[in-house]
Amino acid sequence: VQLQASGGGLVQAGGSLRLSCAASGDGFRSYDMAWFRQDPEKERQFVAGIRRSGGTTYYTDSVKGRFTISRDNAKNTVYLQMNNLKFEDTAGYYCAAGRPVLSAMRTPGMYMYWGQGTLVTVSS
Numbered sequence: 001v002q003l004q005a006s007g008g009g010l011v012q013a014g015g016s017l018r019l020s021c022a023a024s025g026d027g028f029r030s031y032d033m034a035w036f037r038q039d040p041e042k043e044r045q046f047v048a049g050i051r052r053s054g055g056t057t058y059y060t061d062s063v064k065g066r067f068t069i070s071r072d073n074a075k076n077t078v079y080l081q082m083n084n085l086k087f088e089d090t091a092g093y094y095c096a097a098g099r100p101v102l103s104a105m106r107t108p109g110m111y112m113y114w115g116q117g118t119l120v121t122v123s124s
Contacts, residue, residue, distance in 0.1 A: 001025040001113045005095050008118030011085055015122075019080040021095030021115050032098060033071055033078040036108060037091035037120075044094065046106035048080060058105055062088075087124040092117040 007019040019035065034049035048069035049058040057069050066085075071078040078095060098111035 001027060001031065001097050003095050003097060003113055003115035005093065005115035005118040007080075008093060008120045010121045010123065013085060013087055013122055013124050015085050016081070016083045017085065017120060019082065019093055019095075019118060019120075021078045021080075023076040023078075023097065028076040028097070029073045030099070031113075032100060032105065033069075034096045034098075034105065034111060035069060035078075035080045036094045036096060037089075038094065038117075039091050044108045046108075047093070049105050050078065052099075060106075082120070085120075085122045087122050090120060090122045092119050 002024045003021050005021045011017055030052055032051050035047040036044045037047050038044040046060055048067055050069045050071050054071050066083050068081040094117045095115040096111035097113040100110035104110045
């Protein structure tokens with residue numbers, strides 16, 4: 001599976017962006033998908049995840065109520081709608097595909113495929 005992330009950019013605090021991650025290759029429907037983010041000086045952190053059926057989603061506490069992850073299995077695409085963006089949301093955002101056990105869904109090492117990242121910059 002190859003992943004291509006897009007949709008990043010510069011936005012003012014309080015604004016919105018929608019990230020997309022398009023998958024090519026076989027088996028998109030069989031993978032759980034997630035978004036992570038990373039600052040240059042920090043470790044990659046889990047932002048949101050969605051199970052392969054699309055029925056269950058997970059979020060890190062700092063984005064709950066502001067971000068929404070969704071997927072369209074017919075289009076082989078996962079989305080991250082980000083509303084009410086804050087300066088601290090500034091980071092490179094990476095989509096990932098894998099089959100982690102539920103308890104490890106927030107662990108980067110459990111994902112097999114990664115997109116190239118898209119930069120989100122929030123101005124205060």
